[in-house]
Amino acid sequence: MQPIEPAQSLMKVTTDRIRLAIIAGELPLGSKLSEQGLADVLQISRSPVREALAMLQQEGLVEVVPKVGSFVFTPDIQSALDLGDHRSILEAACLEMAIERNNKTLVAELQSGMKQMEDAVAQNDPVGYTQADMLFHNAIVTCSGNRSIKRVYPNTIGPLMALRTHLFTVMNAHLSDSMSEHAALIELCQNEDIEGAKKLIRAHVFKLIGLYQSSIDAQNAEAAKTA
């Protein structure tokens, strides 16, 4: 028999639950977060909800406005650029280590993530696509073998994954681009082309930031028209 895992901290479970709801778009960007409302939905007391919101504020997923309340973040373009730099620095470094140390497993796991993304696209399943995309990028981090980066990575990409969900309608048009980039990355890993793989991962991450910039520009143009 496997030993039963000791209970996780309620604060951690609550944090993970709210983080996932933000990433999946269940709690949209900019929406107000009520401590009591979340406590009711999660059927727990307010205290772990309060601590979870403090944690998520640290991760950049929640913004607290004193005397007004807590909100899901809405990044300005500079925050999105900072997040893109941060993510591509980590993923490029992990790609290099993974190709050098663990290339066979890396290629196999990237191919498996790619297969799941293709299935999700075929079934028009956006939640499945997001999960498969996370699997693909997690494989890069896990195969690097660096446990310290693996520990912080999920808290780093949260805001970017939430942005990705937010942009899903815009991104649908770009899905085939994204899929060919994933395929090209697998080929570069197979050829152990470290510099090419690092360059591509950066371009891949910054395509999302470019889409966000376009969506902000479009909103501003719309606002200027109606002003």
Added chain:
Amino acid sequence: MQPIEPAQSLMKVTTDRIRLAIIAGELPLGSKLSEQGLADVLQISRSPVREALAMLQQEGLVEVVPKVGSFVFTPDIQSALDLGDHRSILEAACLEMAIERNNKTLVAELQSGMKQMEDAVAQNDPVGYTQADMLFHNAIVTCSGNRSIKRVYPNTIGPLMALRTHLFTVMNAHLSDSMSEHAALIELCQNEDIEGAKKLIRAHVFKLIGLYQSSIDAQNAEAAKTA
């Protein structure tokens, strides 16, 4: 009048307090952490202490052994290597951004940190030296302008700073090496030599890991002798 800052979450204050005690060596590597003991010293209830220990476990500073208790971490050499890679990846990337975007401020802040380290050495003040060293490396991250990396950096280098304190007796002999590396880094930044600066920061971080490896080897040799 300046507005009064809203009260920080008690959990966050508690986490910061315990993290600093570990980094400063007040709570040595491997020592047992009693929830009640910490609650008594900090004059708070056990609940925020419990949540703080859960946070610090996420950061890698605390290890929880089910049914035994919580301990300050004692990294094996692989964990130390992972931490060194993680830290030098972030600092090298930040150096590049800081030199490109903000070089004058960077050089001025590095010089100011260097001055404080020299004063601490002159006064034989190890705590002051640790604080000045953190200031020096924080300047690299802050001057990069990347707010996302700035947010996670203190939680990333905690375990390495704790290692540094732990090795302080060994490191005293290496202090002049370390000081000349700091001086050389300032010169490379002044010359905007990005590749040189990135290479040196990696060597500087990995010198610490090398010292830790030597101290583990020495302990093992001692244990083999007495066995």
